[in-house]
Amino acid sequence: MANSIPNRQVICDTLLELAKEDRDIMVLASDSRGSAAMATFANAYPDQFVEVGIAEQNIVGISAGLAHSGKKPFVTSPACFLSMRSIEQIKVDVAYSATNVKLVGISGGVSYGALGMSHHSVQDIAVARAIPGLAVILPADRHETKKMTEALVEHEGGVYIRIGRNPVEDSYESEDYEFVIGKAVTMREGSDLTIIAAGETVRVALDAEAALKEVGVSCRVLNMHTIKPLDEEAILKAAEETGHIITVEEHSIHGGLGAAVAEVVVQHKPVPMRILGIPDEPAIAGKTSEVFEHYGISAANIRNIALDLIGR
């Protein structure tokens, strides 16, 4: 379904609502209240908002101190900087010290489009998931973003969240489903193969499933919104029941969703697999849809890969 609300706006709106009741919720920005769509939050709750300026190491350290003092900080900062420039603070101050900090990487993946490799964030999942105790979540659409934000306020512990910049087409029809951190959502049932996606590529996976259905292929689609802790049970069930797996992600093919799934598959239930993502090169500049098309992250290409994989 067409949608005009970006996920970052959904996070702001949801936190605005929850902050009415929960005075411990805090939002921090690194000169990013505009890009994070947090200006309305900053205006509505100045006492629950902290501006740190362009200082990503500082925003994580300050958040850890706030969390240590009982606050529930949400750091909102561009994913490219938050995930890389402050990674040591994330490792030591958030993960090692076990502080309750939610790190919201905004404009992640290639959603900064023409700004180039400095602003693309396609290594963040690899980096974040190597840190012990840090959960990693990519919501698929506005419905999931809302449910995720509500779940995060209740969740105790460090989490890296990655969302894109622009509105994304819906993957869910409504919020009428169960969102549990660490549990994949079966978006479509199927028996010939499984496509596993996360974040904005879930929509692409669903379109690929529709294209495969037209040629008589029964395709399962798993939305692996939590990449860590990974839902190994859902992956092994897919391997067992469908025999083939394709992963699709807006991330380097090194160390992301595909790698995480492969680690489980190859050790416990080896089945033919394909990993689709950004190859080992600075990603080409362009709109997300153009970049996806360029790298074959499209329904048509996934359909072809799927047919090849299952030998049809």
Next chain:
Amino acid sequence: METSALKAKAAQIRMDLLTMIHGAKTGHTGGSLSNTDILTALYYRVMKIDPARPKWEERDRFMASKGHSVESLWCILADRGFIPKEELKTFSQFGTRLIGHPNNKVPGIEMNTGALGHGLAISVGMALAAKRDNKSYRVFCLMGDGEQAEGSVWEAAMAGAHYKLDNLVGIIDRNRLQISGSTEDVMGLEPLEEKWAAFGWNVVSIDGNDMDALVNAFEAVPTVPGKPTLVMANTVKGKGVSFAENVPHWHHHVPNDEQLQHALAELSAELERYQQEGQVR
């Protein structure tokens, strides 16, 4: 605790930490000796803390940003009863809680530190939370002088002044030596006090091995309303052990049996002197 008793206590802590490092055959000796007086002033006189309630909400917070000099802190936490004194024998041994850097599995430690340039930002967060919640606790953050080369220190310094955190106290253990030699040769810091003042902090410069000066500086906080305080504690690396004082090599060097006996003899003489001083009063 009176200052003569604090001085005697510092001598005892120095003896404890040297014995601990000697036993473990590892440790950051020089920086632990230089910061012992600072920690003694805080933990036995200045800070509101309760060893029976390490997480007491109203407690003052201490952040060891220069985490590698944790040896003096372990000895103080043991002496104050946060942990059993016997546990000091496990320092740096396999599976111990008392590792070579602050570890929040140990009661009395707020956060894990060790990567330099992290402590002040966390302290800013703690002090900011106190302000937003109208709590009266203060946050003391001990940094090394070599640590001042980390850019993240200055990000946090900016934020501390911006948010007018007069409940925040930065302390620099200014012993002028880091592992590779003089701080001014490795990466010049001077004029360091002017830099902190330019970042909006109230700077108090003292002899950081002078117990009266330390107590006076810390007890005066908040020194200037609306401004964080930076205590420039000018110290001697290796303080209290004649052969280790001002010798860069002792940054991370372990005394042998003979050196330990020599150091303990010097420190016990000092301890007795301060104990007598206390009795005369």
